[in-house]
Amino acid sequence: MADSPPTRAAQPHVVIVGGGFGGLYAARALRRAAVRVTLVDRRNHHLFQPLLYQVASAVLDPSDIAFPIRAAFRRQRNVHVVLDEARRVDLERGVLQLRADEIPYDFLILATGASASYFGHDEWSPYAPALKTIEDALEIRRRVLLAFEAAEHDPDGAAAWLTFVVVGGGPTGVEMAGAFLEIARNSLAHDFRNIDPRLARVLLIEAGDRVLGTYPEELSDKARAQLERLGVDVRTSTMVTEIDDAGVMAGDERIEARTVLWTAGVKASALGKSLGAPLDRAGRVEVREDLTIPGHDNVFVVGDLAAAHTGPEARPVPGVAPAAIQGGRHAARCIRRRLAGQGNVAFRYRDKGSLATIGRAAGVADFGRLRVSGFVAWVLWLTVHIFFLIGFRNRLFVLLSWAWSYFTFQRGARLITGVDKDLLPPT
């Protein structure tokens, strides 16, 4: 990196890896600090993951929920954005290794997040894509829309094409299952001549004994009831033991389904391994209470890459966007304290509550003492998500897309795109 030699620069160098919630908010929180910041990401955009399922379900466009990282820091002149892939941290020498360069750091914040985990069954991934990137979302959109085309093309084999299985009953799974059903019931209802899309089945399969397992039980029950009222076939305490190109084994039952979505598990980014610190089963870095790693009080790990604990009871910090934001800000705060000659402080996670939406005008919300469901939860969900979107244009366009979809029952991004061979139903 010709532009940031530590010898020339007087200010301490903070290197942040990852432009998700953790990294983005860490860099922002350093805007008035006397530091040089280098933010490394392998994508040119910050992605608002909580709305990614709406790209997969053809409501939003990719650029509605993504924002160029460079543009986010246009006016914050102490931030230097580097589009590159971080390969390894060399703690001895205090450098971050990229593909071909390396960057020396005084402080390091790792926020590279997590990707899908198939729990040792990576061979399932071609049949059951996960939802982590824009490309994943467009692939799922393609599969869902093409499934209806395939059913129209071959009405005799329609049943398996009109069966959609979502594996995993967390917020993404719940939201996707609701969205699949509404595509079939509303958006496509009158568009076909040989099949009736309204006959589509959606199954939500969860290994645990309830959906939204991290929410209060009362809200899990309400979410399940709302899903079932929509028409989703919810199967809890059911393990998926096999996935192939024609269906899944769920418990003892074989379900013929051509479209399967995987939302059941995540594993932390591989970058954490190079720290040499202990990792938990999901590959997350076991951080200390100040979010640093043992022996290196200038190396912070935040967001989904960290196995953090909070409070006197050392409760685990959940892998959600607000935790990543708070973690990023905490790391920035510690760095500012260090510059002022003070020490790191312990991270305290403030649980702002949990939200999930379940199809049209329904949802559940948990704000500790306040628990709501149905329409009120849905409106809260809309408001919070608009608020945390980066960029005025994104907020405006997402709001308008939602309004349009709500009133017309249509979806504005119903495109089958991709590589040529995948655009047509099988013959």
Place this chain on the structure above:
Amino acid sequence: MADSPPTRAAQPHVVIVGGGFGGLYAARALRRAAVRVTLVDRRNHHLFQPLLYQVASAVLDPSDIAFPIRAAFRRQRNVHVVLDEARRVDLERGVLQLRADEIPYDFLILATGASASYFGHDEWSPYAPALKTIEDALEIRRRVLLAFEAAEHDPDGAAAWLTFVVVGGGPTGVEMAGAFLEIARNSLAHDFRNIDPRLARVLLIEAGDRVLGTYPEELSDKARAQLERLGVDVRTSTMVTEIDDAGVMAGDERIEARTVLWTAGVKASALGKSLGAPLDRAGRVEVREDLTIPGHDNVFVVGDLAAAHTGPEARPVPGVAPAAIQGGRHAARCIRRRLAGQGNVAFRYRDKGSLATIGRAAGVADFGRLRVSGFVAWVLWLTVHIFFLIGFRNRLFVLLSWAWSYFTFQRGARLITGVDKDLLPPT
């Protein structure tokens, strides 16, 4: 096709191939006719090609300019949409062959358009992509945005990364050249730290002696002047004789450029060959004055696939959207006449004028007696394009995107997306 056996159905069967302007308007013009219509396309969406360059230049999203063909005919119950690829026309038996099925027709309308032609140099296509599909546009967007990232990554080699060559001075070439320059000058101006994007060069290379060769000479001159005022290096009467991964040979000069766009030529869709009718040099079907082929007055060819002539002077019909719309409507009108016991009539192309936009708030327009340039032409261009977009949502979102880009100088779709290995600058 289980659903459309001619023995069961009493009404004549009109098969339309292609959901572009020609096919879409033909099907619409048959909405009150006592016919069954089958519309075959290999994509699930109608694409508004005249605005595709705005997807390539990160202003619009793909779904802003595309509309699901099924949704367009939701309420027109005599239209059956089939997502499939037409392989061959069997005139003897009166059937259209798809990948695995075949469809018998009473009337056939072919409107499969054209793709890029490299004039025998297909080996140039990886280095100089053309702009015909949504995937093409996203690929060009990726290359343009990544070029600036590569320059930032390697400031010493920046010159070739910051040189953009557009081959072909037709409307798409002129519009793209203006857009490239504005990305560099406005949208990205302050986003980099190692390079100044405003130093980017854009060259427009045209083999003929003027840009917009099909427009009146006066407007070609004005377009050239507007391009040069923007800062585009316009080279007319210049042949491109070589394109590789590092640049182009333009006349006698080697230009080092990492990003090249091809807008120089088109060839008609291969489906025309199976008709056995004479083809012109670009592979277009030489149709009779009623747009049918010799010996088959029930087989129409419209839009860019047809080499049609109009009027007493038999002037060639240009390959533009209004000509395709008029051709599609003409074919539908002939079919309605035939059902009423009358014969086909000759196609008369009504030239509604030509428009091109040149960057921000500039353009040229030719409406026969009325020729305007600059801001007025630009406003006309905006109005006409909004009017011909399919769907209220598309119109609203395109208008808002334009307004936002106009006032902020930003581009709302600045995403580098695609396959993993192509997302990072070379090391």
